[in-house]
Amino acid sequence: MTNYKRKKLDAFLSLSFCRLLSVIYIVHLPHLDATIEVTLRSMVASTFSMEYPKANRSFTSMSHLRRQLLPKTKDMPSGTGFGLMRLFTRKSPRSHSSKKKLPAGEQESESTTSTMSSTETTSIHRYDSGRRYNARQDIPYLLPNDEEENDRAHQQHWMINVAFGSNFDAPVQDALEKGIEVLDSGCGPATWTLEMAEKYPNSTFNGTDISPRFPQTIKPPNCHFFIHNIVDPAPFPDSTFMFIHQRLLSLGILENEWDKALADLMRTLKPGGWIELLEISYAQYENAGPKVTLLMQSVVTYGKSKGLNPGAAHVLDDMLTQAGAVNISSRRVAIPLNHGGKLGDLFWDDFKDIFMALYPVVGRLHSDLADIEEYKRFLDACKTECSEHQTALYWYRSCGQKPSNDE
Template sequence: MGVFSPLKNLFGQKEIERSSTTIKYEKRHSNSKQSSSSTAHPNTKITSPRTNVSNTSSSSKRKSDHSGYIFQYKHGRKYHTNAEVAYVLPHDDDETDRVHEQHWILSAALQCNYHAPVTEMLEKGIMVLDSGCGPATWTFEMGETYPRSKFHGIDASCVFPEDIKPANVEFVIGNIAKKIPYPDSSFDYIHQRLLFLGLTDSDWDSALKELYRVLKPGGYIDLVEPDFHALFLAGPCMFSLQNTLAEISKARSIPPAIAPELEDRLFKAGFKNIVVRKADIPLNHGGKIGELLWNDYRHAYMNLRGIMATSDPTFENLKAYEAHIHQCGEEAKQSKTCFRWYAVYAQKPLN
């Protein structure tokens, strides 16, 4: 958890160039009644998650899936053991630190922690679910920012801190694609981010069905994912890297381009008033944001090396793999490569 203070200081600096990211509004379904002129909320306050905490012996009294506490070691890294969970990244300290850092990077790059118009609701006090919360960086910051609201994080593995947390935050272990352990209409707002390597095609359908079930009528769902194939001006090394992971994803029935499908999937799940936002974020150029996003991109691929090597044997050699990724970074810097991100939010109908 020592990553929070340095990142707080880093993102407090004026050198972060928010102007390098442009958020564009896209189409919504014809049944939408909300004006498309709403803007992103500038709620990127960085605070340490160690303040305002309560010491508890258990994160939640709700029944949890005990497989979330069982791990296995492969490729020298720690992974979950649940055969029903498709997530391919490790569950060790290094990956946890990367995800913590990634939260701050995205908060700065997207200029907000959420996109749905729920600020006033959060200030007054609502029930919030962080779906696939991971190490709970978003959950912690939001819990401190909005003390009147109650935040529940759910993940298939216990990678979140159980004993030290804000008083208005709880966690539960569960597979969102199978059964979310809460009654119907429990939450006013649901946040989910970066599960593009964690859900199969059928998982997405069942997860959205479950999220729809636990969301209150009129409540909002908020999804953020990168477009795996929308790498603008990428060079051959980066395309090779992306295509290798895309083939691995397809072999595991994980849709490699889930981001542009979110609008249609939400519509089919029954959600209404769907709003799509796109942000093209520089990769290894354009200032501090581009530099930090590249560092996260590189770190993620280093943590994926074990699984990447199962598809491309040349990646078994660590130095060769590092050299390939380094060349990807140089290509991105020279070609001004950008990575497209989708933020999509919608409402559950009142009836």
């Protein structure tokens, strides 16, 4: 038995254990106190590792996991309904004001205290308001790089797939089936990379990210990962890839470094190959009330103060043109926020998780929201506002082709 097949068997056995846990969880749910409930959820999530490649196709989020573990809604006892189906996406109670315990082996090298929260810094990570971030001073990325952020990214991937109807727009389907080299730039926890690697086994997928959030052990044989800062020269020769995918880095790349980053990606793209970018607009939205507007403008204000370009979504075509791409096409999709069915529910979960992670940013800009409990109440009110106003946010996906040698 190969090492990879052995790991697949281990994951299958783990899933069986997950099913047993879920039965215990459902049967005894009315009698569980909060501590036991949280523990069971944690055991289910950690037992079925998100690093297993099958999980990244069938269980790209905890919402996918619950569909496999729990019976169909129509087969459930009366009164359980959709609320029970959402149990596995509920977050554990956590404090956003206390210090986070450092992982084993990491020593605190610096500690500072502010009126907003406690902040800890190690040589690898820094901790702010109970969340973990990359500690490098040259990394402007605003969002955390912890497991909670990975869970959010897994579910966000599924949401984007549903909203756009596909994992990509570039005309590379036939090439992927035949076998090509693919780069997922800024892959994060690699949900897109792993799903694509399993769907297209003849192609080879390479993921890069500044933080090692991607799987480092259990992964498909056609999947490889590298720690890399996108604004540095990529560790690949010229003309390596036929398809390059990158998304949601407007809060991670400085405005004056986008051209350099895209130029290097184009260097590694083969003539005739395709590059695709996806971003959300923080500057324009549909039917936004005052609370959503405050949150989105906070990101724009703070992002610009750090040299970022929160409006990158609106200039993707221009940036691809500047990088030398041709045959550029783009799509804009308005994703509903807390209305319009399950997609709107998923996007609200994603939106709320993002802005809980951005609490240090919003709280420092708005003193009336500096208290974490007040901030949570504000987000709850924001949820109602989105439903009443029928708010939607715009997402942009653009792709372009590197000219062939005879063009």
